[in-house]
Amino acid sequence: MKIAVLASGRGSNFQKIAEAVKSGKIRAELALLVTDRETAGAINIAREFGINVCLLPFKKFPNRESYDKKIVSILKQEKVSLVCLAGYMRIVSQTFVKSFENRMMNIHPSLLPAFPGLNVHRKVLEYGAKFSGATVHFVDTGVDTGPIIIQATVPVKPQDTPDSLANRILKWEHRIYPQAIKWFVEGRITISGRKVTVNDASYASVPVVPALEDF
Numbered sequence: 001m002k003i004a005v006l007a008s009g010r011g012s013n014f015q016k017i018a019e020a021v022k023s024g025k026i027r028a029e030l031a032l033l034v035t036d037r038e039t040a041g042a043i044n045i046a047r048e049f050g051i052n053v054c055l056l057p058f059k060k061f062p063n064r065e066s067y068d069k070k071i072v073s074i075l076k077q078e079k080v081s082l083v084c085l086a087g088y089m090r091i092v093s094q095t096f097v098k099s100f101e102n103r104m105m106n107i108h109p110s111l112l113p114a115f116p117g118l119n120v121h122r123k124v125l126e127y128g129a130k131f132s133g134a135t136v137h138f139v140d141t142g143v144d145t146g147p148i149i150i151q152a153t154v155p156v157k158p159q160d161t162p163d164s165l166a167n168r169i170l171k172w173e174h175r176i177y178p179q180a181i182k183w184f185v186e187g188r189i190t191i192s193g194r195k196v197t198v199n200d201a202s203y204a205s206v207p208v209v210p211a212l213e214d215f
């Protein structure tokens with residue numbers, strides 16, 4: 001199975017996925033990194049791992065529709081079966097979502113449906129929430145609204161800053177995203193409407209549900 005990652009920034013989630021593929025934990029081919037930013041740290045990581053990079057600056061396209069069409073055609077040409085958004089800062093168009101329905105995942109650094117969108121950690125702290133976390137979900141046409149695959153929770157501490165909270169959550173992102181991808185590649189994920197089930201997973205563990213098995 002071929003996987004593509006779309007990333008705009010640092011690329012630490014992309015790196016963890018690449019490591020899991022390289023070590024053989026995820027039995028798939030990481031065919032491509034697609035990025036909209038030439039400054040993305042993910043590009044250097046891709047080079048280290050020998051993964052092909054497709055750099056597509058948005059300003060070279062007239063609109064979002066034509067931009068996404070280009071990406072979809074590249075992904076189809078590469079015969080990609082799973083698209084993983086990992087810090088991809090663009091909202092994907094309906095056509096893109098439909099082309100990869102139930103085959104596109106995203107990671108978001110909150111316990112969805114709480115705190116979708118941007119500036120998540122600042123909003124969590126301002127709200128006074130006592131838990132936050134990370135969510136891997138399938139992508140639908142809304143913003144951070146798709147069916148949830150796996151979530152991890154972390155405590156919010158009184159002294160937290162957006163950065164300290166982000167770092168605590170990121171450690172869990174690095175475990176739950178490769179785990180979700182591995183389950184997908186193994187064909188263990190069932191989707192029924194909004195409800196996603198991982199076959200033979202444990203749903204009794206805290207704070208990650210379903211329980212981590214490999215990461």
Ligand code: GRF
Pocket residue numbers: 007009010011012013014086087088107108109170173
């Ligand atoms: C992560 O916190 C992810 O949840 C969010 O953007 C950040 C990307 O970090 N969508 P990185 O580029 O993977 O290091």
